[in-house]
Amino acid sequence: MKKRTGMFCLLLVALLAGVAAGQSQPAPITAIKAGRLIDPETGTAATNQVILIEGEKIKAVGPNLAIPAGAVVIDLSKLTVLPGLVDAHTHMAITYKEKPENNYYYLTYVMESTPLRAIQAASNGIQLLNSGFTVVRDVGNNALYADAALRQAIEQGWLPGPTVIPSGPMIGSTGGQFWPTPEMYKDHNIMFPEYIDANSPDEIVRAIRENMLFGARTIKLCIDCKPWGYSVDDIKLAISEAAKGGCLVEGHVQTADGAQRAIDAGIHMIAHGNALTPEHHRQMAAKGIFLAGTDTPFMPYRGSEEAFKRTVANLRDAWEKKVPLTFSTDFDYWNERMKNEKTGEWLTRGDLTIAFLETWKAAKIPPADILYAMTINGYKASDIIKERGPIKPGFYADLIAVAGNPLTDIDALRSVQFVMKNGMVFKTDGVMTPEKFFHPGPVRTPSGRWTR
Ligand SMILES: [Zn+2]
Numbered sequence: 001m002k003k004r005t006g007m008f009c010l011l012l013v014a015l016l017a018g019v020a021a022g023q024s025q026p027a028p029i030t031a032i033k034a035g036r037l038i039d040p041e042t043g044t045a046a047t048n049q050v051i052l053i054e055g056e057k058i059k060a061v062g063p064n065l066a067i068p069a070g071a072v073v074i075d076l077s078k079l080t081v082l083p084g085l086v087d088a089h090t091h092m093a094i095t096y097k098e099k100p101e102n103n104y105y106y107l108t109y110v111m112e113s114t115p116l117r118a119i120q121a122a123s124n125g126i127q128l129l130n131s132g133f134t135v136v137r138d139v140g141n142n143a144l145y146a147d148a149a150l151r152q153a154i155e156q157g158w159l160p161g162p163t164v165i166p167s168g169p170m171i172g173s174t175g176g177q178f179w180p181t182p183e184m185y186k187d188h189n190i191m192f193p194e195y196i197d198a199n200s201p202d203e204i205v206r207a208i209r210e211n212m213l214f215g216a217r218t219i220k221l222c223i224d225c226k227p228w229g230y231s232v233d234d235i236k237l238a239i240s241e242a243a244k245g246g247c248l249v250e251g252h253v254q255t256a257d258g259a260q261r262a263i264d265a266g267i268h269m270i271a272h273g274n275a276l277t278p279e280h281h282r283q284m285a286a287k288g289i290f291l292a293g294t295d296t297p298f299m300p301y302r303g304s305e306e307a308f309k310r311t312v313a314n315l316r317d318a319w320e321k322k323v324p325l326t327f328s329t330d331f332d333y334w335n336e337r338m339k340n341e342k343t344g345e346w347l348t349r350g351d352l353t354i355a356f357l358e359t360w361k362a363a364k365i366p367p368a369d370i371l372y373a374m375t376i377n378g379y380k381a382s383d384i385i386k387e388r389g390p391i392k393p394g395f396y397a398d399l400i401a402v403a404g405n406p407l408t409d410i411d412a413l414r415s416v417q418f419v420m421k422n423g424m425v426f427k428t429d430g431v432m433t434p435e436k437f438f439h440p441g442p443v444r445t446p447s448g449r450w451t452r
Contacts, residue, residue, distance in 0.1 A: 086378025
């Protein structure tokens, strides 16, 4: 017994010495054989490539790379490998419905708690990852920071999901997007947490600091949700305050005047394309302002032919004027018509998201440009292009594989066969296999950020 205790002590000392010296088990190597590998930056594809992944990150990419002994080999030689996709404007933690809310999201807000909405967000994240979306910008209407909690839970390793870029509550001037009664507004503070009312420079600064303190990675402003909205100076103040915490600013825009103020202030990104004119597009292109057009297709479950025609024409004009376009949905609703017409099965949140390709196809945007918007511009708009996206050494291994070639047929993206996130396989042969993502520890503490 004594001897065994002694041996245990020796082992413990050796282990601690190893930890002190920074030694750890070498990360496992995975080798992916890619039949075709797309570089969306250049819109080109290379055949028969090998991607070596060490732990969470890509180590090497090339033809004829030697595969180290003991590496796990994943054979995607019959598939096309490409970076994961980005939905640059969505809402993970709200689902307003026909029943019981009659599509009135005020009611969702009073009927569904933050914890319930956070769990919905976790499910939505898994559904989106299953359809190849490895990054989402999650910009408001997420109850009491359910978006920031989702980001944190995925980063810490509790569950699989896309990398989430959360905004925290949308910041707006009196009323946000609500039209509350005086008593609900003044006596019950009904605005918060769906919106933060910020009506003066001091209040704008405080709201931005609080969002960053509570885990926001981007800032979302209601530019013109009310006629009193934000001035150019207000927006400039927001941009400089957000920059102190490493955040960029997106503006919700619904009027031509609001769009002009956001552009004049030099905002990072404009959400919703409906109110933008060709002149706005010209200025956005000149200034490099990203557009999250939230280009809703006309489907049996959503939209109208007339609205769709306008959306398509606006997207087409923005593309012709070379506005930096992102793929974006504004998804936050559900109804009983959301079924696959052939099988009668419910469409997943991922199916509903990728269906926005219909608008891009109707605008006759070339597949390589659609893919650029869904990847490169998505990573840039999310401000993570230095860490995630390109399938190059040093980047996180977030990649997907599809049958066919999306550079010639963008609909190939509708049937994602393989998904890897942070070097872990989430889906293979078209089936979710997320076992490796579920464990009670260790809880990861991602480095390199000053905030929680
Ligand atoms: Zn939105």
